[in-house]
Amino acid sequence: xxxxxxxxxxxxxxxxxxxxxxxxxxxxxxxxxxxxxxxxxxxxxxxxxxxxxxxxxxxxxxxxxxxxxxxxxxxxxxxxxxxxxxxxxxxxxxxxxxxxxxxxxxxxxxxxxxxxxxxxxxxxxxxxxxxxxxxx
Numbered sequence: 059x060x061x062x063x064x065x066x067x068x069x070x071x072x073x074x075x076x077x078x079x080x081x082x083x084x085x086x087x088x089x090x091x092x093x094x095x096x097x098x099x100x101x102x103x104x105x106x107x108x109x110x111x112x113x114x115x116x117x118x119x120x121x122x123x124x125x126x127x128x129x130x131x132x133x134x135x136x137x138x139x140x141x142x143x144x145x146x147x148x149x150x151x152x153x154x155x156x157x158x159x160x161x162x163x164x165x166x167x168x169x170x171x172x173x174x175x176x177x178x179x180x181x182x183x184x185x186x187x188x189x190x191x192x193x194x
Contacts, residue, residue: 068123070194071187075125076118078187083114083127086179091129094171096139108133112172129172142168 095109111133117126130136143166 069120070191072120072123072125074187074190074194075183076116077190078183079125079127080116082179082183082186083116083129086182087129087175088112088114090175090178091172094175095131095136096169096171108136108139111136129176131172136172138166140168140170140172142166 092109092112095112097105097109108131111131113130113132115128115130118124
């Protein structure tokens with residue numbers, strides 16, 4: 059018969075979760091989002107600016123067990139790429155029923171790059187935390 063006692067189990071689990079979250083966001087999600095970030099080509103006045111501005115931030119509160127990670131852009135237009143926007147800003151001041159008469163489609167289609175990266179890798183955080191705990 060074998061028995062073991064885990065000392066500071068809560069702290070070990072929390073530390074593994076923090077490490078796993080940081081690894082997955084920093085080594086998998088952020089690179090995937092950068093790779094998926096569209097660059098506007100020859101017409102883009104700032105090619106690569108959105109891609110280069112993608113970053114991950116972490117917050118950890120060991121006393122409550124709260125761990126959070128964010129991935130965001132600081133280019134000023136990352137959200138517009140992710141969700142789509144209007145080509146002609148003047149048209150946004152015109153009622154939709156009148157706008158439809160003037161143009162067929164005044165929207166830039168959404169080109170998500172952060173959400174797909176999150177969906178692809180966020181499930182691996184628990185798996186990685188388990189690997190960390192098993193290795194200690």
